[in-house]
Amino acid sequence: MTHSSFLQDELKISEQVDGDRVLLKLEGALSVTTVPSFRQAVQPYLEKQYAVIVLDFDGVTKIVSRGVGAAIDMAVQAKKQGSKLCIEKVGKYARSLYIQGVHLVAEVPELEGFEP
Amino acid sequence: MESIGESIGESIGESMLESLEEPVTFRIAIPPIEGVEDVPIAAVQVLASKMGFSEDRVQDIVQALTEACVNSILYSVSDADIEVMAKAEPKVLMVEVSDRGPGFDPDSVQSPDFETMVEIGVKSGGFGIHMIKALVDKVEIESSPEGTTIRMYAFL
Numbered sequence: 001m002t003h004s005s006f007l008q009d010e011l012k013i014s015e016q017v018d019g020d021r022v023l024l025k026l027e028g029a030l031s032v033t034t035v036p037s038f039r040q041a042v043q044p045y046l047e048k049q050y051a052v053i054v055l056d057f058d059g060v061t062k063i064v065s066r067g068v069g070a071a072i073d074m075a076v077q078a079k080k081q082g083s084k085l086c087i088e089k090v091g092k093y094a095r096s097l098y099i100q101g102v103h104l105v106a107e108v109p110e111l112e113g114f115e116p
Numbered sequence: 117m118e119s120i121g122e123s124i125g126e127s128i129g130e131s132m133l134e135s136l137e138e139p140v141t142f143r144i145a146i147p148p149i150e151g152v153e154d155v156p157i158a159a160v161q162v163l164a165s166k167m168g169f170s171e172d173r174v175q176d177i178v179q180a181l182t183e184a185c186v187n188s189i190l191y192s193v194s195d196a197d198i199e200v201m202a203k204a205e206p207k208v209l210m211v212e213v214s215d216r217g218p219g220f221d222p223d224s225v226q227s228p229d230f231e232t233m234v235e236i237g238v239k240s241g242g243f244g245i246h247m248i249k250a251l252v253d254k255v256e257i258e259s260s261p262e263g264t265t266i267r268m269y270a271f272l
């Protein structure tokens with residue numbers, strides 16, 4: 001049971017398109033509240049089949065496993081259609097992403113050779 | 117012969133040492149509203165830092181507590197408060213999250229199936245309990261139809 005509240009989490013996503021590559025910068029919380037809008041915001045880029053979709057996590061202030069799960073679903077969809085999802089600047093969330101196996105479906109430079 | 121001053125000094129010193137070893141406990145109750153869990157999480161983050169946990173370990177504790185709080189909020193069936201209790205001892209931090217949700221069978225929570233995940237994704241839910249177990253040193257879960265308590269321990 002969740003209620004809407006003036007205290008609820010927010011997530012903003014801005015885009016930078018460069019040919020067949022799109023960079024999506026996330027700012028705010030990747031939480032249960034914001035996961036639906038996260039999925040909704042990224043889906044059009046998946047459907048346009050950019051060769052590379054980059055999620056920039058530098059501005060992410062909070063992560064929950066469901067948010068990471070959404071990124072995993074996006075990476076699987078991208079892979080199936082021959083494109084690639086990259087997640088950059090994961091910083092302090094590296095261990096959480098590693099535990100959830102994000103590196104198995106997405107390209108995460110900070111998790112290459114990562115030792116938890 | 118021992119002076120009165122020395123005697124008082126010793127007894128004050130001893131009692132101060134004793135108090136330094138005493139656990140420090142606090143409780144914060146929050147309504148089941150997503151986003152409000154940031155308040156007790158911030159308090160626990162400060163506590164863990166003051167105890168001397170490294171930055172990475174503090175983040176692990178914060179992440180585990182986030183998952184526990186979010187689960188409690190998601191599965192709440194009433195407006196009953198969720199309680200976060202933290203107990204700091206010199207070498208142990210214990211954080212407990214209690215809710216009055218419908219409960220679940222902790223033994224029925226399966227480990228993630230990464231082979232399936234790679235093929236079809238996650239689709240629903242997350243890896244909350246798996247995350248918590250991976251991020252802290254010890255986890256205890258008590259659950260019944262009256263509610264759930266998740267107790268997480270991190271050792272210095």
